[in-house]
Amino acid sequence: MANKVHVKKGDTVYVLSGKDKGKKGKVLRVIPDKSMVIVEGVNMSTKHVKPRNAYQQGGIIHQESPINSSKVMLVCERCGKPTKIGKRILENGEKQRVCKKCNEVIDVIKKAKED
Template sequence: MGKVHIKKGDTVVVISGKDKGKKGKVLRVFPKESRAIVEGVNMATKHKKPSPKFPQGGIIHQELPVYTSKLMIVCSKCGKPTRVGHTFLEDGTKVRVCKKCNEVIDK
């Protein structure tokens, strides 16, 4: 689809849907589908048959992807959910910036 404003390892908050208000760490990003898997968000139960990889079988809980438009980055400096801006550093590298406190999000 296009570019996404979040990266793996970001702390995000869900701004709409059944998990509204939940915070979590981004585990994986799928830019082509504009989706991301967030720790503890959009959980589903899956019934697994016993196999060599999963010998006991049973019911497992796993995260499913969420649309990135429903996610907002939490700034590590001010601790608030924020939109993301972009700016260039002195050495010419492009970095993401918090729109609320103008602090660099990228490490």
């Protein structure tokens, strides 16, 4: 079973620790099996690439590497501050992600199954 990660693809996050501490970026990819996320412009690594055929050019590529999801915190769109995420269940069975600081709804997680 995959681990649950508190952020989703497309969320804006704040980096809490490491060499990129204090940076903000958008989540490009979530890897729940390893509890890792890839954030735009954070934890850049250098990769040397060989040309694979006559038409492709080799060289040095700079790309984002994954970081642990525990090192990032979601940034609320309304208040603009890094915040913890709360969950709220509505009467109709929908779940919502909620900002703990300003109590603003971030998004709806999923709807309940209809019987």
